[in-house]
Each structure stands twice: as structure tokens, then as C-alpha cells.
Amino acid sequence: MAVIGDGSLSGGEAMEALNVAGSELGSNFIIIVNDNEQAIAETHGGIYQNLKELRESNGKAQNNWFRAFGLDYIYEENGNDIASLIKVFEKVKDSTQPVVVHIHTQKGKGYRLAEVNREAWHWCMPFDRATGKPTVDFGSGESYTSITAKYILDKVKNDKDVIVVTPAMPMSVGLGIEERAQLGRQYIDTSIAEEAAVAIASGIATNGAKPLLVTNMTFLQRAYDQISQDVCINNAPVTMLMNFTAFDGLTDVTHLGIFGLAAFTNIPNLVVLCPSSAEEYVNMLDWSIDQKEHPVLILIPGNAVAHRAADKSFGDINKYKVEQQGEKVAIVALGDFYQKGEEAAAAIENELGFKPTLVNPRFGSGLDKELLENLKSRHSLVITLEDGIVDGGFGEKIASYYGPSDMKVINLGLEKKFYDRYNPQQLLESLGITAEKIVERVKTIC
Amino acid sequence: MAVIGDGSLSGGEAMEALNVAGSELGSNFIIIVNDNEQAIAETHGGIYQNLKELRESNGKAQNNWFRAFGLDYIYEENGNDIASLIKVFEKVKDSTQPVVVHIHTQKGKGYRLAEVNREAWHWCMPFDRATGKPTVDFGSGESYTSITAKYILDKVKNDKDVIVVTPAMPMSVGLGIEERAQLGRQYIDTSIAEEAAVAIASGIATNGAKPLLVTNMTFLQRAYDQISQDVCINNAPVTMLMNFTAFDGLTDVTHLGIFGLAAFTNIPNLVVLCPSSAEEYVNMLDWSIDQKEHPVLILIPGNAVAHRAADKSFGDINKYKVEQQGEKVAIVALGDFYQKGEEAAAAIENELGFKPTLVNPRFGSGLDKELLENLKSRHSLVITLEDGIVDGGFGEKIASYYGPSDMKVINLGLEKKFYDRYNPQQLLESLGITAEKIVERVKTIC
Numbered sequence: 001m002a003v004i005g006d007g008s009l010s011g012g013e014a015m016e017a018l019n020v021a022g023s024e025l026g027s028n029f030i031i032i033v034n035d036n037e038q039a040i041a042e043t044h045g046g047i048y049q050n051l052k053e054l055r056e057s058n059g060k061a062q063n064n065w066f067r068a069f070g071l072d073y074i075y076e077e078n079g080n081d082i083a084s085l086i087k088v089f090e091k092v093k094d095s096t097q098p099v100v101v102h103i104h105t106q107k108g109k110g111y112r113l114a115e116v117n118r119e120a121w122h123w124c125m126p127f128d129r130a131t132g133k134p135t136v137d138f139g140s141g142e143s144y145t146s147i148t149a150k151y152i153l154d155k156v157k158n159d160k161d162v163i164v165v166t167p168a169m170p171m172s173v174g175l176g177i178e179e180r181a182q183l184g185r186q187y188i189d190t191s192i193a194e195e196a197a198v199a200i201a202s203g204i205a206t207n208g209a210k211p212l213l214v215t216n217m218t219f220l221q222r223a224y225d226q227i228s229q230d231v232c233i234n235n236a237p238v239t240m241l242m243n244f245t246a247f248d249g250l251t252d253v254t255h256l257g258i259f260g261l262a263a264f265t266n267i268p269n270l271v272v273l274c275p276s277s278a279e280e281y282v283n284m285l286d287w288s289i290d291q292k293e294h295p296v297l298i299l300i301p302g303n304a305v306a307h308r309a310a311d312k313s314f315g316d317i318n319k320y321k322v323e324q325q326g327e328k329v330a331i332v333a334l335g336d337f338y339q340k341g342e343e344a345a346a347a348i349e350n351e352l353g354f355k356p357t358l359v360n361p362r363f364g365s366g367l368d369k370e371l372l373e374n375l376k377s378r379h380s381l382v383i384t385l386e387d388g389i390v391d392g393g394f395g396e397k398i399a400s401y402y403g404p405s406d407m408k409v410i411n412l413g414l415e416k417k418f419y420d421r422y423n424p425q426q427l428l429e430s431l432g433i434t435a436e437k438i439v440e441r442v443k444t445i446c
Numbered sequence: 447m448a449v450i451g452d453g454s455l456s457g458g459e460a461m462e463a464l465n466v467a468g469s470e471l472g473s474n475f476i477i478i479v480n481d482n483e484q485a486i487a488e489t490h491g492g493i494y495q496n497l498k499e500l501r502e503s504n505g506k507a508q509n510n511w512f513r514a515f516g517l518d519y520i521y522e523e524n525g526n527d528i529a530s531l532i533k534v535f536e537k538v539k540d541s542t543q544p545v546v547v548h549i550h551t552q553k554g555k556g557y558r559l560a561e562v563n564r565e566a567w568h569w570c571m572p573f574d575r576a577t578g579k580p581t582v583d584f585g586s587g588e589s590y591t592s593i594t595a596k597y598i599l600d601k602v603k604n605d606k607d608v609i610v611v612t613p614a615m616p617m618s619v620g621l622g623i624e625e626r627a628q629l630g631r632q633y634i635d636t637s638i639a640e641e642a643a644v645a646i647a648s649g650i651a652t653n654g655a656k657p658l659l660v661t662n663m664t665f666l667q668r669a670y671d672q673i674s675q676d677v678c679i680n681n682a683p684v685t686m687l688m689n690f691t692a693f694d695g696l697t698d699v700t701h702l703g704i705f706g707l708a709a710f711t712n713i714p715n716l717v718v719l720c721p722s723s724a725e726e727y728v729n730m731l732d733w734s735i736d737q738k739e740h741p742v743l744i745l746i747p748g749n750a751v752a753h754r755a756a757d758k759s760f761g762d763i764n765k766y767k768v769e770q771q772g773e774k775v776a777i778v779a780l781g782d783f784y785q786k787g788e789e790a791a792a793a794i795e796n797e798l799g800f801k802p803t804l805v806n807p808r809f810g811s812g813l814d815k816e817l818l819e820n821l822k823s824r825h826s827l828v829i830t831l832e833d834g835i836v837d838g839g840f841g842e843k844i845a846s847y848y849g850p851s852d853m854k855v856i857n858l859g860l861e862k863k864f865y866d867r868y869n870p871q872q873l874l875e876s877l878g879i880t881a882e883k884i885v886e887r888v889k890t891i892c
Contacts, residue, residue: 010465012458013672016642019456022492024634046468046516068511070492188470196462224670224709226459233699233864253679259712263670266708266838268864390846392712392838400836400845400857404891409849418679418714445850 001030006051007039007168010191011222021098022070029098030089031071034079036107039168040122041180044191055104072099079103119177144281144300145243149174151282152212155289156186161209162289163188167197169215172243173300194222198231198238205236210289217242217257217299218250224263231295232269239288239296246302246336246387247414248424257302258414262392264297265365271317272365273298274335280310280362287314299364301336302387318366326355327378328446333385334361334394337413340433341385347435348442364394372401381408381445383438391416408445412438447476452497453485453614456637457668467544468516475544476535477517480525482553485614486568487626490637501550518545525549565623590727590746591689595620597728598658601735602632607655608735609634613643615661618689619746640668644677644684651682656735663688663703663745664696670709677741678715685734685742692748692782692833693860694870703748704860708838710743711811717763718811719744720781726756726808733760745810747782748833764812772801773824774892779831780807780840783859786879787831793881794888810840818847827854827891829884837862854891858884 008014021029035051037043053061059075066073074092078084085103092099107121108114113132114121125136152173156162165188166172170180180187190197194215201211220227220242231238244250245257265272271294275281281301288296294317311321320332329348333341338360345358357379361368364386375382382402384395395411402409412433419427428434432441454460467475481497483489499507505521512519520538524530531549538545553567554560559578560567571582598619602608611634612618616626626633636643640661647657666673666688677684690696691703711718717740721727727747734742740763757767766778775794779787784806791804803825807814810832821828828848830841841857848855858879865873874880878887 010462012462013641013645015461015465016456016458016636016639017645019461019491019493020634020636020639020642020646023495024490024636044470045465047465047514049469049516050514062508063510063514065511065514068493068496068509068514070495188466190462190466190470193462193466195459196466199459199463200466221671221674225667228667228705229700254675259674262712262838263709266705266835266862268862389712391843392708396842396846397837399849400842400855403845403848403855403857404887405854408851409846411846411849416712416714441850 001032003032003034006033006035006037006048007043008192009033009047010039010043010045010193012193012195013222018066018069018071025098027098028093028095030092030095031098031100033066033100033102034105035102036105038107038118039191041119041168041170041189044168044189045193054102059102066100066102072097074099074101076101076103079105080109119171142278142305144278144305145174147278147282147305148241148243148300149179151285153179153182155286156183159210160186162186163204163209163211165190165197165201165204165211165213167194167215167219168192169219172216173214173241175214194219195226198223198226198240201238201240202226202230202234202236205238206234211238212289213238213240215242216250216255217245217260218255220260221263227264227270227295228267232267235269235293236295237292239285239298241285241298241300243300244302245299247427249302251419251421251424253418253420256419258388258419260299261364261386261388261394265394266392269295270365271296271363273314273362274364275299275301275362276333276335276338276360277306277308277310279308283310283312284314287312291315299335303336303339306339314362318363318368320359320361320363320368320371322357322371323360324355324358326357328354329356329381329383329442330359330375330379331356331383331385332359332361332398334364335387337385337387340435343435344383344385344438347439351439352442352446361394367397367401369401372398376405376407379407381410381442383410383442384412385433386413389414389416410441410445447478449478449480452479452481452483452494453489454638455479455493456485456489456491456639458639458641459668464512464515464517471544473544474539474541476538476541477544477546479546479548480551481548482551484553484564485637487565487614487616487635490614490635491639500548505548512546512548518543520545520547522547522549525551526555565617588724588751590724590751591620593724593728593751594687594689594746595625597731599625599628601732602629605656606632608632609650609655609657611636611643611647611650611657611659613640613661613665614638615665618662619660619687621660640665641672644669644672644686647684647686648672648676648680648682651684652680657684658735659684659686661688662696662701663691663706664701666706667709673710673716673741674713678713681715681739682741683738685731685744687731687744687746689746690748691745693873695748697865697867697870699864699866702865704834704865706745707810707832707834707840711840712838715741716811717742717809719760719808720810721745721747721808722779722781722784722806723752723754723756725754729756729758730760733758737761745781749782749785752785760808764809764814766805766807766809766814766817768803768817769806770801770804772803774800775802775827775829775888776805776821776825777802777829777831778805778807778841778844780810781833783831783833786881789881790829790831790884793885797885798888798892807840813843813847815847818844822851822853825853827856827888829856829888830858831879832859835860835862856887856891
């Protein structure tokens with residue numbers, strides 16, 4: 001038996017499976033479609049009209065999307081009623097061919113707040129049952145998510161060419177129901193369909209407008225091929241903006257953001273930008289959306305909001321920025337691990353008595369060879385820091401560059417592992433990514 | 447206007463797009479479905495029964511897969527007739543909402559050989575018009591493709607648990623119409639649907655049987671997320687066997703195999719095997735299909751078939767093999783670039799007067815740290831060779847490992863670029879991947 005929500009039916013992997021099941025299996029495969037009339041946000045796409053027709057006709061509508069896949073079909077209106085479900089499962093349990101059991105359910109049934117505020121209750125942290133308010137303190141200061149939502153609303157208002165595209169993840173960048181209403185026709189939700197979202201964004205860019213695709217890092221994997229074949233081969237100026245890119249954002253094994261750098265920085269033509277402050281982040285967004293030369297992937301920082309003066313243009317691709325000129329050791333600290341680089345640089349100066357160089361590479365997808373070459377003259381060790389797995393990521397490119405030279409290189413980042421529900425701070429310590437441990441390692445080499 | 451063949455409709459990206467088009471666009475988007483009743487091999491899946499019903503009813507069948515997506519629909523039986531097509535396009539050209547124009551065509555129409563032998567004429571090299579025989583000489587000796595087909599037929603015959611799964615690419619491993627008939631129920635073609643193919647293989651493995659998924663390297667990108675989320679998180683013992691993995695296999699920008707190592711070696715738990723001889727290749731296949739511990743990706747070599755004694759088991763994950771013990775320089779030459787390593791080693795011995803060490807790493811996805819550590823005692827330079835882009839690939843992992851040490855490292859491989867219809871030999875020379883150029887570089891370092 002397979003169980004799928006109506007919101008997930010819009011995804012390519014689900015539809016491919018329905019097609020295969022519809023003729024290739026010849027077994028009693030039972031597919032329960034739990035139709036609660038909701039994706040993460042509202043559903044989008046033509047099939048949801050067909051689901052509505054099926055619900056309203058008690059499963060008898062003439063046109064039936066599931067039957068068109070070659071599947072048997074049975075409808076149950078009372079999807080929240082156990083007795084009704086037992087009855088329908090008894091009907092299909094000895095089926096000799098694949099059958100869809102389409103059940104109609106009410107989202108959040110039994111808890112009034114969840115019944116009413118459907119989108120907000122897609123998931124939640126521990127909460128007070130009476131008020132529905134979280135019992136976890138999220139702090140009240142600025143966050144990269146609120147900065148993003150504000151930026152998008154302003155940008156869309158002032159530039160009619162900007163189109164926000166999302167595969168059902170508007171809340172990933174703080175676009176709630178009200179904000180989406182403000183975006184109007186400059187907003188496209190493809191439902192849970194990352195491949196379509198990327199392909200549509202590519203089409204928008206190719207036709208001269210300015211697509212901004214938003215979702216979580218982990219979901220972008222589903223569109224790996226579209227990004228390579230559709231966006232990057234054609235050099236379509238799509239901006240892809242990812243949230244939950246950090247090692248401590250979502251710590252469940254299926255939702256980790258730590259594989260994004262390794263997955264996407266090795267696709268040709270794709271410019272991967274890793275901002276290290278609020279100013280840099282907003283400037284990168286602005287530059288990326290307006291330029292017409294490059295596909296760009298921007299990783300929203302996962303740490304607390306930092307402030308620092310930043311460049312306005314990033315058209316000089318792979319140009320790193322020296323934030324502190326020093327000697328002996330150069331720390332190249334990418335994106336939201338830049339602050340860890342600052343801490344390490346301060347600790348080295350305090351404890352070892354010399355000022356190291358601190359580089360903000362900004363670009364995760366390529367090398368500033370001129371800068372790296374220049375470092376050779378007064379430095380003997382380069383330390384890279386990145387918020388992602390080391391394998392296939394940013395630092396290894398620098399190790400490879402210096403491979404034939406005398407420069408020593410230490411790559412710090414996460415291991416190639418499916419971490420699951422870990423303690424982020426303990427993990428960093430075990431990997432030697434603390435100012436103290438970095439000082440220890442520098443001592444053994446310099 | 448979008449044009450799509452019936453065979454491609456089974457792909458998730460196509461179905462996601464139909465869903466979005468069916469309600470989100472509200473424009474005169476015209477989708478031409480060119481239905482010639484053929485994928486690359488025959489079509490598979492429930493929707494093809496619906497297409498048949500639509501053809502046989504002249505588009506009037508009650509159940510209509512396209513209409514179920516919310517799309518308008520029009521059928522044209524005479525898809526090879528220009529006048530009929532003009533007529534139908536006139537009908538839809540001012541449509542105010544998305545419409546599918548389903549046209550029925552004959553594959554290969556006008557050339558008898560192609561009309562009859564539909565699958566063989568999916569593509570061909572230059573050929574003699576009268577006989578249909580290629581005018582290009584492919585040689586007549588053994589090839590890795592013929593070795594593969596023979597291996598699969600034997601294995602399937604002798605082990606009823608082995609199931610071959612392919613997303614419409616049986617010919618990728620030499621499984622023609624006759625061979626598929628021999629495989630019988632131990633063969634599943636998902637049609638062009640890589641996501642479903644990988645998910646089904648994962649299900650087969652999880653249930654204790656032995657899936658062997660076959661296709662071309664370039665197409666596996668479409669299943670990146672399934673491989674990570676479905677196969678690798680669950681450590682499902684799926685064997686994925688890829689052809690056209692080499693830099694000189696297919697040289698069109700959309701079909702390059704050179705990104706496979708960078709894309710897949712950085713996914714946790716996935717064991718990537720890169721055989722360097724026929725014996726090693728077959729032993730790897732045999733080990734992989736029978737073991738129950740690891741997801742495995744095997745890259746079919748792209749070079750001429752080589753013969754050398756090989757190990758039988760690869761259960762000691764990431765254990766490299768020293769094929770020649772030497773000194774000063776160690777060449778670590780992966781997969782079908784192993785023979786280039788042999789040539790370089792011979793040239794170094796001839797021209798520089800010492801015998802270098804030659805390592806056959808076999809595993810593309812991890813490091814043999816014990817071996818790498820041992821190399822430090824009598825070597826000062828490690829040269830890596832891989833048939834793929836250097837960025838994110840195999841050699842950079844070795845450069846990173848040696849980063850903090852005195853060992854010098856040179857990573858040789860391709861650049862992160864969308865190469866297109868290039869001369870392979872010239873490309874290698876420009877990248878310094880010839881025995882002569884390697885000797886030159888060694889001279890400058892040792």
C-alpha cells in the first residue's frame with residue numbers, strides 16, 4: 001500500500017509511478033490518495049479541478065485522472081471515519097490489479113485552530129493547546145526570512161518584470177497568504193513540482209523577464225537535471241533563492257541543507273552566491289535578479305543576521321574579497337560560516353600573536369585564482385570553512401588548486417553523512433569547527 | 447508552442463508541466479503531442495492505453511488523460527499530412543487557453559527500413575540509403591556493451607531474484623528486442639521515467655530481490671533526489687549500471703557523461719565503482735548484484751576493452767589496489783583512465799629513470815586513507831587521473847586529504863564546462879592528459 005496526499009500528486013515522481021502502476025505491475029498494489037484539498041499552501045494545477053469533480057460526483061465524474069493512468073478507482077467521502085475506511089479497504093484488499101482509493105479527509109480534523117488555519121498548521125513546533133501559540137521562543141529580532149519577504153514585496157512592486165516562482169514553498173521565504181495576495185500575477189505556485197518550477201523560471205528568463213525561484217535547499221535536488229540541462233546549458237538568468245541551507249536549519253535526515261554546495265557548485269555556468277551579511281545578501285539578490293548573463297543560486301544564511309558593508313555588484317564572477325589583510329594563515333570562510341572565520345581569526349591573533357588574513361569568497365562555485373596566487377607570498381596555510389559537506393564542495397577546489405604548490409590547506413566542513421536529529425553545536429566541535437580547535441590545528445602546522 | 451513525443455510523456459517533468467499548464471497559465475499555450483506509438487524502445491505505462499483509446503476513437507474516448515489535467519484537446523489522425531496539420535493549427539492558433547494538439551504520426555515515414563525497424567532507427571550514424579547499414583566502421587572486436595549484455599542474460603537466467611529495470615534505455619547495455627524477450631518477467635521498462643525506475647529499484651532491493659538499473663550516465667541526473675532520498679538514506683542495495691560515462695562516448699552537450707562522478711560520488715552511502723578492465727568490471731557487477739549492504743553505481747568503461755586479473759570481492763569499501771609499487775611519484779588512475787595511468791607510468795620510467803607507483807583506486811566515492819598515508823613515506827607527488835570533471839570529483843578528495851601535508855598533488859581531468867561536439871583527443875592534449883605532458887609536469891615538481 002502506498003499513501004500520498006493530494007498535494008504531492010503534482011510531483012513528477014508521483015505521476016511517473018502512477019503511470020508505471022497503471023500497466024506494468026499487475027499486482028494488488030493499493031494507492032491511498034488522502035485528499036484534504038491542501039498542499040503545503042493551497043493546491044495549484046489542472047488535476048485539482050479533476051479531484052474536485054470527483055469529490056463532488058462521489059467519484060463518478062466522467063473524466064477520471066486516475067483511470068486515465070490505467071488504474072482502478074474507488075472513492076470514499078468519509079475519509080476521517082474509521083468504519084468507512086475499513087469497509088473500503090475490505091473491498092480492495094484482494095484486488096488483483098492496482099487500485100486507487102481516493103479518500104476525502106478534513107485537514108486538522110478535531111483541532112479547531114488547525115481546521116481553520118490550514119496552511120499555518122502544516123507543521124509546528126511544540127505549542128500550547130488552548131492558544132495554538134508555540135511554546136518555543138524564536139526570538140523577536142530581525143531574521144533573514146523576514147528580510148527576504150520584505151525585499152521580495154518591494155522588488156515585485158517596483159519592477160513588473162519580476163516573477164516569483166515556487167514549488168509550493170512560499171513560506172520558505174516568508175510569503176504568507178497576505179503577502180501572496182500582494183504579489184498578484186507576479187507569483188506562480190507550481191504546487192509540489194520542482195522540475196516544472198525550474199523549467200518555467202528558465203522560460204521566463206529566456207523571454208526577458210526576471211524569475212526568482214524560491215524553496216528550501218533540500219527540495220532543489222528534485223530539479224537537478226532541469227538546472228543543468230534547461231537553465232545552465234542555456235545560461236538562462238534565473239535566480240534561485242534557497243532557504244534552510246545551513247547545517248543547523250532543519251536537522252532531519254530527509255531535509256538537510258548541507259548537500260547543496262556539493263550538488264550544485266559543480267554544474268557549469270551556475271554562479272553560487274553565499275552571502276555573509278544582511279547587506280551582502282540583499283545586494284546579491286538585487287544584482288542577480290537584474291542581471292542577464294548568469295544563472296544564479298543564492299544560499300540564504302542560516303545564522304543570526306550580521307551587518308557589514310558590502311559590494312553592490314557581483315558581475316566580476318569568482319572575485320573574492322579580502323576583509324582583513326594579514327600574514328602566515330589565510331582563512332577563507334564561505335557564506336554563513338564567515339562569522340566562524342572572524343572568530344577563528346581573532347583567536348589566532350590573540351593566542352598566536354599574529355594577524356591572519358580573512359577572505360570572504362562570496363562565490364561558492366569557483367576560484368579567484370589571482371587572489372589565491374597572491375596569498376602564496378606571505379602565507380603558508382589556507383583554512384577553508386563552509387556550511388556543507390567537504391566532499392565535492394568549496395574547500396576541495398582550493399586544496400586542488402594549491403595541490404602542486406607548497407601551500408598547506410585545511411578544509412573544514414561537514415562529513416559526507418546522512419546526519420539525523422543531531423545537536424548542531426556538538427557536531428561542530430566533533431568536526432573541529434570552533435575557534436579553539438582551529439587555533440590548535442594551526443599550531444601543529446605553522 | 448511545445449512539441450513532445452508520446453514516449454516523453456511518461457517523464458515527471460512533462461507531467462508536472464501539463465498540470466501547471468492545465469490551470470495556472472491562462473494563455474494560448476499550444477502543446478503538440480507527436481504520437482508515433484514509440485518511446486526509444488516500445489512505450490510502457492497506463493497512459494499509453496489511454497492514447498490508444500484516443501487514437502481509436504478519433505479523440506472522442508470518454509476518459510481523456512489530457513482533459514483530466516484541465517487542458518483543452520483536439521485530435522488529428524493524419525499527423526504526417528501537412529495540409530491536415532495546417533488546418534488543425536488554424537483552429538487552435540488563437541486559442542485563449544492551453545490546448546493539446548494530439549497528432550498521430552508514423553515513425554520513420556517515407557523510408558521503408560525505418561518504418562519497419564522502429565527501435566533500431568531511433569538514431570543512427572551515417573548510413574547507406576539502400577541497405578541501411580552504417581558507413582562508419584565500429585570495429586568488430588569485443589566491447590563493454592556486448593560483455594554487459596551477455597553478463598546480464600546469464601545472470602538473470604541463473605538467478606530468479608535479479609530484476610533488470612530501465613527507464614526506456616535497454617539498448618544502453620545491448621538488450622535488444624530478442625534479449626528482452628529472454629529476460630521475460632525479470633525485466634521492467636518504466637518508459638522514460640528515471641525517477642520511477644530508481645524508486646522501483648529501491649523497492650525491489652528493500653524487499654530482498656536484486657535490482658539492476660541500467661541507463662546512460664547523463665539521464666541518471668533526473669533521479670538525483672530519488673537516489674539520495676530513497677536509495678541512499680535507506681541504504682537499499684540497488685545496483686545502478688551506467689553506460690556512456692566517458693568523455694568521448696557521446697560528445698553532444700546534452701548527453702555528456704563527464705558530470706557523473708561529480709554529481710553522484712558526493713551522495714552519502716553510495717559506493718561508486720569504476721572498473722579498469724573487463725575482468726574487474728564483471729567481478730564488480732557480480733559482487734554488487736549479490737551483496738545486500740550498499741547502493742552501488744558502476745560506470746561502464748568507455749575505452750577499448752582491457753584485460754587484467756582482478757579481485758572478486760569489493761566488500762572492503764574504498765580499498766584501493768597498488769598495481770605497481772614504485773617510488774617518488776604515485777599515479778592514482780581511476781576507471782577507464784587507468785590505462786592512461788599505465789602509459790604515464792611507463793613514460794616516467796623511460797624518460798625520468800625511476801619507477802613510479804601505480805594505483806587502481808576502483809572506488810570513485812571515497813578514500814583509502816591507509817594507502818594514502820603509506821604513500822607519504824617514499825613519494826612526494828601524487829597524480830590523479832579521472833574521466834570526468836575535476837570539480838567535485840575524485841581527485842579533489844585526494845588533494846584535500848593531503849592538504850595539510852608536504853605531499854604535492856596534481857588533479858587531472860576535465861574542466862567544469864559544457865563541452866559540445868569536440869575532438870576528444872585534442873581536448874585531452876589541451877588538458878595535459880597525455881603521457882608526454884604528464885612527464886613534463888613531473889619534471890617541474892620532482
